[in-house]
Amino acid sequence: MIVYLLRRVGQSILAVVTMAVLVFIGVYAIGNPVDILVSPEASQAEIRATIERLGLDKPLWEQFLTFAGNALRGDLGTSFVYGRPAVEIILQRLPATFELAFVALLISVLIGIPLGVYAGLKPDSLGGRSVMAGSILGFSLPNFWQGMILILIFAVWLGWLPAGGRGPTVELLGIPVSFLTPQGWAYLLLPALNLALFKMALVIRLARANTREVCLQDYIKFARAKGLSPRRIVFVHVMKNIMIPIVTVLGLELGSMIAFAIVTETVFAWPGMGKLLIDSINLLDRPVIVAYLMLTVVIIVTINLAVDILYSILDPRVRLSEVKG
Amino acid sequence: MQMNLRRLAGAVLISSTALASAAAAQELRVGLASEPTSMDPQFHNLATNTQVRLNIFESLIEQDPLQNLEPSLATEWEALDDTTWRFRLREGVAFHDGTPFTARDVIYSVCRIPLVENSPSSFSIYTQSISGMEAEDDHTVIITTNGPNPLLPVESSTWAIMSADASGAEAEVTFADGTCEGLGEVPQQQAFNSPELVIGTGPYKLQESTRGAQIVLTRNDDYWGEAPDWETIRLRPITSAGPRVAALLSGDVDIIESPPIQDLPRLEREGFSVVDTLSNRVIYIALHQEGPHSGITGTDGENPLLDARVREAISLSINRDAIVERIMSGYATSAGELLPPPMFGTSGRPADPYDPDRAKELLAEAGYADGFGLVLGTPNDRYINDEQVAQAVAQMLNRVGIRVTVDAATASQFFSRRNNQEYPAFLAGWGASSGEMSSPLKSLVASFDPDAGMGVTNAGRYSNAEMDELLQKAMVTIDDEERSQLLQQAETIVLDEHGIVPLHYERSAWAMSPKISYEPRVDQYTLAYAVRNAEAD
Numbered sequence: 001m002i003v004y005l006l007r008r009v010g011q012s013i014l015a016v017v018t019m020a021v022l023v024f025i026g027v028y029a030i031g032n033p034v035d036i037l038v039s040p041e042a043s044q045a046e047i048r049a050t051i052e053r054l055g056l057d058k059p060l061w062e063q064f065l066t067f068a069g070n071a072l073r074g075d076l077g078t079s080f081v082y083g084r085p086a087v088e089i090i091l092q093r094l095p096a097t098f099e100l101a102f103v104a105l106l107i108s109v110l111i112g113i114p115l116g117v118y119a120g121l122k123p124d125s126l127g128g129r130s131v132m133a134g135s136i137l138g139f140s141l142p143n144f145w146q147g148m149i150l151i152l153i154f155a156v157w158l159g160w161l162p163a164g165g166r167g168p169t170v171e172l173l174g175i176p177v178s179f180l181t182p183q184g185w186a187y188l189l190l191p192a193l194n195l196a197l198f199k200m201a202l203v204i205r206l207a208r209a210n211t212r213e214v215c216l217q218d219y220i221k222f223a224r225a226k227g228l229s230p231r232r233i234v235f236v237h238v239m240k241n242i243m244i245p246i247v248t249v250l251g252l253e254l255g256s257m258i259a260f261a262i263v264t265e266t267v268f269a270w271p272g273m274g275k276l277l278i279d280s281i282n283l284l285d286r287p288v289i290v291a292y293l294m295l296t297v298v299i300i301v302t303i304n305l306a307v308d309i310l311y312s313i314l315d316p317r318v319r320l321s322e323v324k325g
Numbered sequence: 326m327q328m329n330l331r332r333l334a335g336a337v338l339i340s341s342t343a344l345a346s347a348a349a350a351q352e353l354r355v356g357l358a359s360e361p362t363s364m365d366p367q368f369h370n371l372a373t374n375t376q377v378r379l380n381i382f383e384s385l386i387e388q389d390p391l392q393n394l395e396p397s398l399a400t401e402w403e404a405l406d407d408t409t410w411r412f413r414l415r416e417g418v419a420f421h422d423g424t425p426f427t428a429r430d431v432i433y434s435v436c437r438i439p440l441v442e443n444s445p446s447s448f449s450i451y452t453q454s455i456s457g458m459e460a461e462d463d464h465t466v467i468i469t470t471n472g473p474n475p476l477l478p479v480e481s482s483t484w485a486i487m488s489a490d491a492s493g494a495e496a497e498v499t500f501a502d503g504t505c506e507g508l509g510e511v512p513q514q515q516a517f518n519s520p521e522l523v524i525g526t527g528p529y530k531l532q533e534s535t536r537g538a539q540i541v542l543t544r545n546d547d548y549w550g551e552a553p554d555w556e557t558i559r560l561r562p563i564t565s566a567g568p569r570v571a572a573l574l575s576g577d578v579d580i581i582e583s584p585p586i587q588d589l590p591r592l593e594r595e596g597f598s599v600v601d602t603l604s605n606r607v608i609y610i611a612l613h614q615e616g617p618h619s620g621i622t623g624t625d626g627e628n629p630l631l632d633a634r635v636r637e638a639i640s641l642s643i644n645r646d647a648i649v650e651r652i653m654s655g656y657a658t659s660a661g662e663l664l665p666p667p668m669f670g671t672s673g674r675p676a677d678p679y680d681p682d683r684a685k686e687l688l689a690e691a692g693y694a695d696g697f698g699l700v701l702g703t704p705n706d707r708y709i710n711d712e713q714v715a716q717a718v719a720q721m722l723n724r725v726g727i728r729v730t731v732d733a734a735t736a737s738q739f740f741s742r743r744n745n746q747e748y749p750a751f752l753a754g755w756g757a758s759s760g761e762m763s764s765p766l767k768s769l770v771a772s773f774d775p776d777a778g779m780g781v782t783n784a785g786r787y788s789n790a791e792m793d794e795l796l797q798k799a800m801v802t803i804d805d806e807e808r809s810q811l812l813q814q815a816e817t818i819v820l821d822e823h824g825i826v827p828l829h830y831e832r833s834a835w836a837m838s839p840k841i842s843y844e845p846r847v848d849q850y851t852l853a854y855a856v857r858n859a860e861a862d
Contacts, residue, residue, distance in 0.1 A: 035740040037445040039370050040782050041758070041768055044775030046450065053443070081362050081369075083443030083514055092536055148567060155575035163575040164568050165561055166538050176535075269563040269572070271537030279360075279564060282706075284737045 008308055012301040019297040020071070023290055024064050032056075033080050033284035054080060067290070076294060077287030081280070086291035090273055095175045096166055097272035100264070101257040103179065103188055104195035105250065112200040113246070116207025117234065123212060131204060138201030147194040147267035154190055161190050164269035191268040195261055199253055206249060210242035217241075244311070251307030259296035351556035353841070355853050356569045356581035360562035362445070364523050364534050365514035366485035367438050370446040372758075375483070376850040377560060380542055381421075382485035382525035385412055385431065386478055390846040392605065392668065392760030394478055398426065398486055398526060404803045407473040412481075414464040418549045420488040421524045428460035433489035433498045436505035442513050450778075451480040458500040471503075473801035475808055479759045491524040528553045528854045537562065542853070554858040573597065573836055580837035582851040586656045586709060592836045601834035602845035603658055603665045606756035607765065608708055610701070610718065610826040612636055613749040615786035620749035622698030623728070630749065634691040636823035638684040640677045642725040643718055647679075649829055652713050656834060660827035663755070663765035663816060668847075669805075670762025670812030674820060676827070684725045696726025702748030703731060704739040709831055715752045718828070743784050751784070754831065760847065762812040766796050770819045787824035 034056065038047050051057050055066065067077060076086050119128040155163035167187035169176035178184030214220060215238065223233050262274030269275070273292060280288040359373040366378040379387075385399035399412040418426040435458060439449045456471040470477060489498055495507040516522050523531040528550065529542035540560040544553060561578060563569040566585045572578045574595065584592065589599050612630040613621075621628060629635045645659035658665065661676035688694060699722070703715035712733045719729035729750075734742065743751055757764035772788040773780040779793075780786075792815045799811035819825060833849045842857045 031737040032741040032744075033737075035744050036737050039446040039450060040755075041764070041778075042446065042450055043778030043781065046447065047775070050445075078443065081445050083363070083368065083445070089536070096537070148571070151568070151571045151575070155577070156571060159575060163571045163577045164563060165572075165577065169535075266565050267568055269561070269565070269568050271535070275537060275564070282735075282737060 004312070005309070008305055012305055015301055016294075016297055020068065020294060021064075023293045023297075024067060025060070027286050027289050027293075028060060028063070031284050033286060036284050037080055071294070076291035079280075079285055079288050081283050081285045081288075086287040087295070089288060090276065090292055090295055093271060093273045093276050095177060096270060097258055097261055097265070097274065099177055099179060100188070100191055100195060100261055100270060100272060101254060103192040104199065104257060104261075105254055107192055107196035108199035108203050109250070111196075112203030113207050113239075116204040117211050117238065117242070119204065120208040120211025120215070121234065121238075123208070128208075132208070135201040135204040138197045138204075143194065143198060143263045144267050146197055147191075147264060150190050150194055151267070162187050164191075164267070166271050191264050191270050194268065195257060195264045199250075199257065202249065202253065203246065206246050207242055210245060211238055214238050214241045248307055248311060251303055251310070255296075255300035255303040258299055352559060353555040353557075353580070353853060353856055353858075354559045354561065354578040355851065355856070356563045356572050356578040357560055357851065358562075358566075358569065358581075358583045359564060360537065361540070363514045363517060364531060364540075365441065365517040366487065366525070367434070367441050367448055368444055368514040368517075370444075370448050370450070370483070372848075372850065376852060377540065378485055378525075379527065379850070379852055380529040380558065380854050381523060381527045381531055382487065383527050384482045384485060385414075386482040388479075388482050388760060388848060390602070390844050392847050394482065397482075398431075399481075402478055402481075404475075405467075407801075407803060408470045410468045410470070410477055411461075412466045412468065414466065415549065416464050418526050419547055420491065420526055421530045421545060422488065422491055423547075424488060424490050426486070426488075426526055427463040428466045429463075429494070429498050430486055430489045431466050432458045432460065432500050432505075433492065433494050433508065434484060434486045436498065436500055436508055437487065437492070437511055438484060440508070440511045448484050451483045454480070455500075456503050473803060475800070475803045475805075476759060476761075476763065479761065483758070486526065488524040491522060529558060532557070553854040554856070555853075558853045560853060570836075573838075576838075579841055580835060580843060580851075580856060582833075582835055582849075584834055584836040586654045586834065589654070589656070589834060589836065596839055597836050598839050598842070599834055599836045600843060600845045601656060601832045602847060604756065604831045604833040604849050605664060605668065605758075605760055605847050606708075606754050606831045606833075606849070607660050607663050607665070608657075608711075608714065608752065608754045608828045608831060609660075609663070609769070610639070610750055610752050610828060611769070611783075611785035611787075612639070612824075612826070613746070613785050614788070614824070615746075618746075618749040620700035620747075623695075624693070624697045628749075629691065629693050629697055632691045633822045634687045635693060636826070637677075638687040638691070638725065639722060639727065640823050640826045641680045641687070642684040642727075643677075643721050643826070643828065644679040645676050645829060648714055648717050652710050652717055653829065653832075656709065656832040657829040658832065660829045662820065663769065663825070663827060664757050664762055665830045665847075668757075668760055668762070670799075670809050670816070672813040672817060674817070681721075681725050688726060694726070696728060698728045698730070699750055700748060701729050701731050702739065702743060702751035703733050704736045704753070705733040707736040707739070708754045711752060711754075714828065718752070746784055746786075748784075752828070753782075755782070756849070758848065762809075762816060763796065763800055766792075766812065766815055766819070767800070770824055771796055785825070787819070789818055789822070789824065792818040 034051055038050050079086050079089055082089055115131045119131040122128045151163045154161045167178045167184035168181055169178045170180050223237055265272045265274040266278055277292050361374040361377045362369045366382040383397050386394050387397040389395050398415050400415050402412045404410050435452050438452050454470045454474040457469040459467045461467055492512050493509045495509050498507040520531040528545055528548045530545050532543045533541040542558040544556050563572055569581045570584055570588050573581045593599055614631055617626050617628045649657045649659055659676040661674040662671050664671050666673045701715055701719055703711055705712040715731045719731050722729045755765050755769055768782040770787050771779040772793050773783050773786050775781055795811050795815035799808050802808040835843050840859055842859045
């Protein structure tokens with residue numbers, strides 16, 4: 001187990017370092033931030049001073065070494081636009097994005113798994129077919145369009161929910177969260193649903209496929225023959241066995257939901273990290289872009305690691321094969 | 326269970342709408358297109374920041390909706406001689422914390438500007454001409470400049486007056502021979518995250534600022550001027566245009582800035598009111614006038630744009646009225662100058678007519694009867710419908726034989742490439758923040774001399790010594806009448822030889838609920854405190 005862990009951690013670090021190099025070079029290849037930042041009326045002396053202050057006069061490799069050195073000490077640079085540490089600015093936005101992603105995950109699991117299992121148990125019924133047809137829509141309609149339609153229906157036509165933004169927040173362990181107030185939920189519902197739709201479709205399809213597969217297994221047949229109630233068969237024998245692949249996929253998807261809720265955050269003006277990334281790209285705020293991408297890399301790598309470990313707990317075979325290998 | 330859930334959801338909805346309508350009467354909710362980068366009023370010289378800070382911090386002089394100068398914290402000002410100015414300050418004004426506003430605060434505010442660290446774009450370009458300040462008494466300030474600077478009053482409308490006491494200055498703040506003393510430890514912009522330090526004299530106080538989400542302002546009941554209509558103001562940045570319109574349609578906000586012009590008819594149909602006005606921004610085409618350029622083809626390496634006849638032909642072949650009507654849906658006005666008349670320094674010159682036949686003649690006279698190939702650079706997300714305008718111009722030029730290909734790029738790319746002179750011709754815009762002619766002349770068409778701050782945006786490198794001389798003279802002429810004449814002459818020289826081709830002045834629009842009104846501003850600022858509650862009036 002320890003060997004397995006060490007190897008996975010090593011791989012994760014390698015992934016982070018590779019990304020650092022790629023991200024840095026990529027971001028520094030697009031546009032010159034000084035042209036965007038400095039007032040067009042500024043004189044050359046001012047422009048030169050700005051370039052020097054931001055360290056843009058140094059060659060790329062030197063800038064990268066400075067960045068890497070600071071990064072090792074946990075400093076990912078100072079935002080060109082906000083004049084404050086990039087990590088601080090991103091962390092300020094983190095709770096909003098986490099909140100959105102977790103609620104979306106919850107929605108997709110709570111709605112997706114029952115529907116998927118149902119469709120798997122009764123694949124030929126009208127209900128089962130409708131669920132599958134609906135999930136195709138969830139997959140294929142573009143995210144931003146779904147978001148606009150949700151706004152149009154629930155905010156503009158019906159006027160039930162606000163069109164965007166985040167509701168009032170209360171402090172929970174020092175972190176501002178909005179899911180503890182009814183008004184907060186009113187703001188949270190639409191963006192979370194928007195973010196959840198695609199994942200829900202994914203969960204439905206996974207749950208359905210796995211249910212169908214598991215239902216054909218001998219132990220289900222045996223349970224049925226033994227006279228167990230259908231309820232017990234579904235909740236104990238089927239559910240438990242379809243969870244492993246779903247947990248794996250959801251772990252990966254949670255990472256991408258946190259890192260790339262960009263479209264949803266932009267459509268709903270949700271003050272999360274994704275919206276910060278878009279704004280920073282438009283302003284060529286390099287330190288924030290780099291810090292953001294580095295942070296998401298770390299988040300995704302960490303979640304993958306956690307999933308792998310969880311997986312080895314859920315499925316003893318993984319652990320055993322690693323010990324042998 | 327199902328019933329319970331439904332009831333719960335219903336209760337949630339009812340309570341949220343009830344809360345919203347109870348607060349609605351005294352609360353104004355504004356959908357902004359961009360978010361201020363800091364609550365420090367002197368951190369970032371950016372329109373987004375300025376339009377928010379003006380609710381909280383005032384300046385000595387303010388600009389009215391037409392960018393005329395009006396008294397604010399200064400009641401009168403005059404030039405004693407070419408380099409000395411006297412500002413008389415308003416008496417009986419108090420900061421939000423109750424301390425009185427005096428000359429010391431003015432000196433402190435100017436002194437702090439160059440000391441703001443990490444400023445992306447400093448306000449020091451507006452204070453660098455000041456070499457000393459002296460408090461004659463508590464309500465009189467004498468400002469000395471290091472040369473004649475007729476723009477001092479305009480420039481003083483750009484910097485915010487902060488409280489010296491709240492910022493921790495010493496009892497005496499002095500500014501002589503370019504050196505400030507008695508500032509104490511100058512607070513940096515991080516400190517302005519907490520409302521305690523955001524102490525101005527303006528009509529509103531900062532209550533809360535949550536990055537990315539909202540800025541909440543509450544009315545300053547001790548405000549010296551006319552009391553604004555709203556108890557609280559909620560500013561929400563909604564950076565994408567579609568969601569901003571949706572927020573207005575659903576009643577989440579009461580007023581939005583820069584609504585997309587294609588949505589305006591729909592908004593009006595649904596009962597929202599739309600106001601618009603000419604802005605101080607001109608959209609122009611700049612032409613490369615410095616040696617050959619690789620983006621010009623079919624001329625054996627010659628640069629036809631050096632010939633004034635070719636430049637005139639380009640101007641005559643553009644049907645400005647068609648662009649205004651079809652592409653800008655009427656939310657623009659054909660431009661004949663670099664600033665819309667009757668603003669300061671304009672001559673009232675009409676836009677060039679659309680005359681493709683004359684354009685062809687001129688091209689033939691210049692020896693380009695068969696035309697030539699030209700790349701036209703344009704941003705595609707900076708100005709209203711910028712790329713479509715460039716495409717239309719390209720088609721019009723193609724009709725007289727100039728084979729134009731449009732090279733569109735996102736703003737962050739475009740401005741870098743433009744400054745590297747990668748385009749032989751480009752479409753761009755200029756908003757005159759000072760509201761007078763020296764701003765576009767100095768930046769767009771003065772001979773390129775970045776060290777002197779002249780022609781810094783003149784990527785086409787137009788140059789005319791006579792015009793430079795007139796402009797230089799205007800920039801040190803204190804007398805308004807005389808300066809206006811000089812600026813008009815300088816501009817006329819440029820336009821007569823088509824050194825730059827103005828296309829149109831953008832109109833800026835605001836859309837709002839019919840219950841409120843807003844006087845549209847030339848500088849495109851959305852000043853929340855100036856929004857009126859039509860029901861109250």
